[in-house]
Amino acid sequence: MGRSRGGLTSKIHALVDAEGRPVSLRLTAGQVADCSEADALIDTIGEGDILLADKGYDSNAIRAKAAERKAWANIPPKANRKGRFAFSSWVYRQRNLVERFFNRIKQFRGIATRYDKDPVNFLAAVKLVAARICCLSL
Template sequence: MARRRYELTDKEWLIIEPLLPNKPRGVPRVDDRRVLNGILWRFRSGSPWAEVPERYGPSTTCYNRFVRWRKAGVWDRLLSAVPAGFNGELVMIDSTCVRVHQHGATAKKGSFDHGMGRSRGGLTSKLHALVDAEGRPVGLRLTGGQVHDACEAEALIADIPEGATLLGDKGYDSNAIREAAAARGVWANIPNRSNRTQRYGFSSWLYRQRNLVERFFNRIKQFRGIATRYDKDPANFMAAVKLVCARIWCAA
């Protein structure tokens, strides 16, 4: 059977396979590559888990393994292991809003942060990202859609190597962000807001590269299960984002 375009290539599988748990417990288990392709199909299509085609094995197996590996930190290790060629000289920061589907908006209220909030687009989540000079993800954060971009910037800046240049739009023009960047030896090439009294140096030529972070968002949103959030649990949604991001690194 021919490989479908959203399934893992041989190159991607060669990189990912050694990073997956491999402890069979007596009962023969569904092939990991087959299950991963089923997980990717679910997020690519945005369909319910129950509609995962039989060619990928039982849908319950795809869901259970996805959640079990998320709890075991497999998706985190996968994303942290593959970026061996991180280009840290130039990094871009930005965020994108993700509409929360009605199926994902039924989580029980309480002290638990579901990463959802009201914004102009209704109930949304916001994905904050830091990408390198090749448009590959370096850092990710999830908040409610009403959270300002600058609120997550300092946490993402902690992932930037010393001596790098940070590109961001005017939403990141704050003294706190510039100071956090400077503390790491990072130059924040951010346009000055019109009401700023203390002006900072800015290169419009370098700033043109910031579109790479927009391309990154467009790329991951080709997966309908990421462009629209169907998952109640923010950890499951972020696990899917990390899996797709790992594929971006594998394809580099």
């Protein structure tokens, strides 16, 4: 758990497939930048996949790693970005699958309130809820 102005916080980073089912889940402290955790998540994508992420994941390293894995990174550029990249707002609409996944896991009170303060136990609870979501969506 990390510290911020609001107290103890944590972030859940998720990689979901085209059906909204989780592929990879990671937990970091609240003050850790989003793009620092993307390296571990990108290792699970395959050739020809499309990486959809929000502006917090816009960095040259993430785009290079996705290109190295022969995947297309469709990430909107930050406001201070100098270079131009291919970006499709039509494809970006599918990113709502991640948001819907987070909405489903937050239906469980222990996850929404981050009841368990131990990061290992909290991540285990998130993975249990994700497994239940996967079983119900089949």
